[in-house]
Amino acid sequence: GDSVTQMEGPVTLSEEAFLTINCTYTATGYPSLFWYVQYPGEGLQLLLKATKADDKGSNKGFEATYRKETTSFHLEKGSVQVSDSAVYFCALNYNNNDMRFGAGTRLTVKP
Amino acid sequence: DTAVSQTPKYLVTQMGNDKSIKCEQNLGHDTMYWYKQDSKKFLKIMFSYNNKELIINETVPNRFSPKSPDKAHLNLHINSLELGDSAVYFCASSQDQGYYGYTFGSGTRLTVV
Numbered sequence: 001g002d003s004v005t006q007m008e009g010p011v012t013l014s015e016e017a018f019l020t021i022n023c024t025y026t027a028t029g030y031p032s033l034f035w036y037v038q039y040p041g042e043g044l045q046l047l048l049k050a051t052k053a054d055d056k057g058s059n060k061g062f063e064a065t066y067r068k069e070t071t072s073f074h075l076e077k078g079s080v081q082v083s084d085s086a087v088y089f090c091a092l093n094y095n096n097n098d099m100r101f102g103a104g105t106r107l108t109v110k111p
Numbered sequence: 112d113t114a115v116s117q118t119p120k121y122l123v124t125q126m127g128n129d130k131s132i133k134c135e136q137n138l139g140h141d142t143m144y145w146y147k148q149d150s151k152k153f154l155k156i157m158f159s160y161n162n163k164e165l166i167i168n169e170t171v172p173n174r175f176s177p178k179s180p181d182k183a184h185l186n187l188h189i190n191s192l193e194l195g196d197s198a199v200y201f202c203a204s205s206q207d208q209g210y211y212g213y214t215f216g217s218g219t220r221l222t223v224v
Contacts, residue, residue: 034212038152043115043201043215051210087152093209098144098159098167104152 002027006090006102013109019077021105023064023090026071031094033057033066033073038087038104047075047088080109114138117202117216124192125224132187132219134202142166142208143185145177148199148218160185161208192223 007022025031032051036044048057053068062077073090090102115136124130136143144167145157158177159167165177174190185202199220203213 032210032212036215043217044154044203044213045215046212049212089154093212098156099209099213101154104154106152 002031002092002094002100004090004092004100004102006088006105008103008105009087010106010108013080013107015082015109015111016079017109019075019080019084019107021075021088021090021107023073023075023102024071025073025090025092027092027094029094030068031092033064034091034093034099035062035064035073035075036089036091036101038089040086044089080107082109082111085109115202115204115214115216117200117219119219120217121220121222123222123224126192126194128192129188129190130192130221131189132200132202132221134185134187134216136183136202136204136214138204138206138214140204140206140214141182142205143179143182144203144205144213145185145187146201146203148201150198154201158185158187189221192221194223197221197223 004025034049035047037047038044048059050057050066056065064075087104087106142161144159160179163179176188179185199218202216205213
């Protein structure tokens with residue numbers, strides 16, 4: 001079935017470091033792809049999305065590009081801040097089924 | 112103005128009790144969901160309602176029963192609570208069945224003692 005696999009955490013970085021969180025997907029067609037962020041004690045918030053191949057989603061300095069050839073949607077940020085510490089979820093939605101989430105990657109950014 | 116609101120935020124109860132969690136969305140979305148998040152942050156879909164009609168009912172014990180009185184509300188009733196039901200429960204909503212993403216509530220942390 002449709003699924004996403006994201007890199008296991010936790011990930012610990014120093015402030016201003018470059019961030020990459022890998023995400024690959026399996027789907028029979030062309031799903032919409034998403035990154036959500038969950039700050040401590042809160043619900044998930046949509047961070048960015050891409051609905052077709054080669055689309056780039058971006059928000060708050062985060063970016064991810066929908067790569068059909070590698071079935072990937074890696075999340076990147078050029079310079080992380082302490083306030084970016086959270087759990088990040090990759091997800092896909094295909095054929096109007098329920099959103100399928102990855103296992104989440106915990107990011108901790110140290111000053 | 113909260114888009115998806117859940118109540119209560121925290122719920123501590125004894126084994127065997129029956130409890131309900133309420134969810135309301137003011138976004139005009141046509142689909143609402145219940146997800147369970149375990150202690151390792153893994154998210155599992157439980158139920159999905161589209162315009163008051165159940166469209167997803169994953170393998171969930173029948174002690175869990177969703178109720179949607181109208182398309183802006185989706186409540187979750189749990190009978191005979193067990194220790195293993197302890198988790199964070201999230202309500203979410205979407206338009207166009209999630210093509211553009213979901214909006215989540217802030218969660219209800221259920222602790223069964």
